[in-house]
Amino acid sequence: MLRRTSIREIKGPGGALQVRPEDEAAADLAMLIEGETSGRPLPVVLAEFGRSRSTYYEKLRRFREQGLSGLLARPPGPRGPWRRPMAVVQFIVTARLKEPERSAAAIADDLARQGHAVSVRSVERTLSQFGLTRPPRTAPPRSPSPRD
Numbered sequence: 001m002l003r004r005t006s007i008r009e010i011k012g013p014g015g016a017l018q019v020r021p022e023d024e025a026a027a028d029l030a031m032l033i034e035g036e037t038s039g040r041p042l043p044v045v046l047a048e049f050g051r052s053r054s055t056y057y058e059k060l061r062r063f064r065e066q067g068l069s070g071l072l073a074r075p076p077g078p079r080g081p082w083r084r085p086m087a088v089v090q091f092i093v094t095a096r097l098k099e100p101e102r103s104a105a106a107i108a109d110d111l112a113r114q115g116h117a118v119s120v121r122s123v124e125r126t127l128s129q130f131g132l133t134r135p136p137r138t139a140p141p142r143s144p145s146p147r148d
Contacts, residue, residue, distance in 0.1 A: 007019070007021060008027050009030070010029075010030050010033055010034075025068065028059050029063070029071060031045065031051060031059070035056060084118065084122055087116075088111060088116050088126075091110075092107055092123055092127065093130050093132065095107045095110065096132045100134065101134075104123040104127060105120050108120045
């Protein structure tokens with residue numbers, strides 16, 4: 001991400017409003033105002049703000065859909081609800097406790113039959129989260145062959 005160090009201004013016929021350089025949302029708003037209302041070519045505006053065309057249009061889309069809150073920085077991570085609802089988590093844990101030898105794939109198949117599209121990896125994560133993983137199976141030791 002490019003850091004903006006120069007002071008930006010939103011200019012109008014009656015004066016200008018300064019935008020602090022560390023205020024990313026305000027700088028993005030200034031960029032959108034400049035890009036949409038100045039009549040200057042968009043590549044010139046983007047070069048001035050150090051932004052790409054794709055970033056500009058993504059910011060514009062979010063601003064149109066969400067207003068100023070769409071320009072605020074969001075922490076990384078899931079944006080929607082957790083993919084494993086509590087009923088699914090309970091089923092996975094209960095299935096492993098009832099039958100410790102059942103595989104994650106078998107539990108995922110049972111969930112699919114119940115209408116829950118949960119990957120085998122999600123089942124494995126849930127089992128790991130609750131400390132219900134099994135040690136990896138090792139091959140039984142081979143008996144020495146008559147030639148040894």
